[in-house]
Amino acid sequence: MGSTDVLGDLKTLDVFRDLSVCGQQMLECGMQLNYFDELKTIINKGNSVSGAYVVVRGRLRVYSISPSGNEATLYFINPGEVCILALNCIFNNLQYPAWVQTEPDTCVGMIPSLTYRTLFQNEPSIQNLTVHALSVLVFRLMEELEEIHSMNLNARLAKFILMRGAIDGQLRMTQSELAAHLGTTREVIAKLLRKMVAEKSVKTLRGSIVIEKLDVLAKQAGQGLLT
C-alpha cells in the first residue's frame, strides 16, 4: 500500500544529489528505510536518539505538548530534509526535546549515529548538508516565533489554510488536528472557521476545509495584529 519504489524516490532527492556518497551508498552504510502508512509517533520527548533521520517521502511533524495536554507544532520536516535535532542529539548525546510524528504515507531513512558521525567527519558534502539543514531550521523557527508574536489566531489560521491547502484548494485535516498545529483548542478553531464560513471565504466539510475566496484569506493572513 504505497511502499512502492522508495529507492527510486531516494535517488532523486536533493539531499543525495549533493552528496558524494549517494543514496545507494548511504544504504550500504547501514541506512534503514522505514515506511509508515498512518500517523505514528516515532520519537517521544526524552527518548534517546538512535540515529539520524532523513525524510524520503511524506512529512514529519515535530511538536511539543503542554502540561495541560495541548499539542503545538514546532515545525515540519519535508522530503529531502534531515531531522537536524536528532543529529544534534547524536553529536551531544542529548535526549530529544520534543515529539515527532509521521504523516500518513511517509518514508524515513534512519542512519545509525556512528555512521553519520563518521560521514560528517570525512565528507565535506555531509558537513554542508548539516549546516544547511540547521540554517533552514533556524529560519523556520524564527519565522514561527515572529508569527506568534505579531499575528492573532485568525491570521495564523488563514495563513495555515492557505499554505497547506492552496494547491488543490482544499485542506484535508480535521479541526482537532488544525488546533494541534496552531497550539490552541478545537472550539476556538471552530469559532474562527464559523466566521470564515459566514463571510463565505471557506466551506467546512467533515475532515476538510475548502477554500472559496483565496483573496479574502490572503488579506486576513496578512493583517496580523492590526485591527
Add this chain to the structure above:
Amino acid sequence: MGSTDVLGDLKTLDVFRDLSVCGQQMLECGMQLNYFDELKTIINKGNSVSGAYVVVRGRLRVYSISPSGNEATLYFINPGEVCILALNCIFNNLQYPAWVQTEPDTCVGMIPSLTYRTLFQNEPSIQNLTVHALSVLVFRLMEELEEIHSMNLNARLAKFILMRGAIDGQLRMTQSELAAHLGTTREVIAKLLRKMVAEKSVKTLRGSIVIEKLDVLAKQAGQGLLT
C-alpha cells in the same frame, strides 16, 4: 569608558580556545572590534550583513517588531557566541530577518564575510564552532516556542526575573524593556508585577526589580498553564 582590555577578554573566550587560529589571528585576518557603551541597534531587519559577529563582552539581543510596533526578544547572544544568523546570511546572501541590539558595555568582533567563509572551508575547528552555535540556537528557539505555548505571561515573567536577576537578587531593567523582551506591553507587566508586589515576592524600584521570595517566583515559573 570601559573599552579596557578587550584583547585580554578575547583570548579567554571559549570560542577561541577551540580554534587553531586564536583570537590574535582572527584579528590579523581582519576582525574589527567594536565597543558600545549603550543600547544601540546594529542591524535592522532587511539589512545586508557585512560579516560574522562574535560577542566578546556584554550581550546582543535579537528581536522582532510586530506591525503594531511591539518588540519581542527572540534570543540573546552571550559572550563567546557567534551570531549564527549573520553567518547564515553570509553563506546564502540573505538579508537579516530581525533586529539586533547591543546591551550597554558590549564589545563585538566583526569578521568580514569573505574571511569567515575562507576560515570555514579550511578550519575544521571553525566548522565545529559553526555547527555547535547553530545547534545551541535551535535548542534556544525551540525552548522559547515551547514556553510561549505552555506558559502564561505570569509564569514567563517570573522565569525571566529569576533567570536574569537571581545572581545578584536584582533585575536592572525598566518595565518597558521587560515588556519588549516578553513580547507584551508595559501595562500588562505592571499589572502582573503589582500582584507579585502584593504577595511580597518582589519589590519594584525605579529601573529595577528586587527579588524578595525566590521560592515563590520559582513556583510560579514552574506552574505554566496549570491553574
Add this chain to the structure above:
DNA sequence: GGGCTTCTGTAGCAAAAGCTACATTGAGGA
C-alpha cells in the same frame, strides 16, 4: 438497522491579555 465513535456546530462563561487614559513619582538638566 443498531450501536459506537469521531467529527462538527453552538452557546455561554471565565480568564488572559491588550488598549486608552491619566495621575504620580523620581532623576537630571537648565
Add this chain to the structure above:
DNA sequence: TCCTCAATGTAGCTTTTGCTACAGAAGCCC
C-alpha cells in the same frame, strides 16, 4: 529651584482566547 521627561501606578474597558457542556451529523463495524 523649577522644569521636563522618563518611569511607574492605576483604573476601566474591549478583545481574544480558553474551558465546559451538550447536541447533531457522518462514518464505521457488527
